Amino acid sequence: MAPALANLAIGLPAIIPLYSAYWLLTNYLPSTCDAFAPRPDTSNCDYHTLDHAPVMMSLLAVTGAILLLAVLTVDVLGPRRRADDRPGRWLATAALIPVPFLLLLCLAKA
Numbered sequence: 001m002a003p004a005l006a007n008l009a010i011g012l013p014a015i016i017p018l019y020s021a022y023w024l025l026t027n028y029l030p031s032t033c034d035a036f037a038p039r040p041d042t043s044n045c046d047y048h049t050l051d052h053a054p055v056m057m058s059l060l061a062v063t064g065a066i067l068l069l070a071v072l073t074v075d076v077l078g079p080r081r082r083a084d085d086r087p088g089r090w091l092a093t094a095a096l097i098p099v100p101f102l103l104l105l106c107l108a109k110a
Helices: 002-011 017-028 047-081 088-094 099-109
Strands: none
Touching: 002 047, 002 088, 002 099, 017 047, 017 099, 047 088
């Protein structure tokens, strides 16, 4: 029960990097913006997406690194310090980390 609760608790702040990755995959990658087109006025360019992309990439890099450090600390290094616990059980429940984000995403789409 403790590994599941700990990973769900990690999932709450993990909403930020997961949303950043979701935004980059759904808004930035499919954009048809040709910034180096010979005639930008004829392209279907979304400059709003281009303006926000560096901020979202930076946010993803910083919060993603913090999330990886949290998972490493809680799921790998924490159980190794205790003789009665196995890291495999903690790592198996790491699949619960995206559950809060997916729940909010489902509620937002409904």
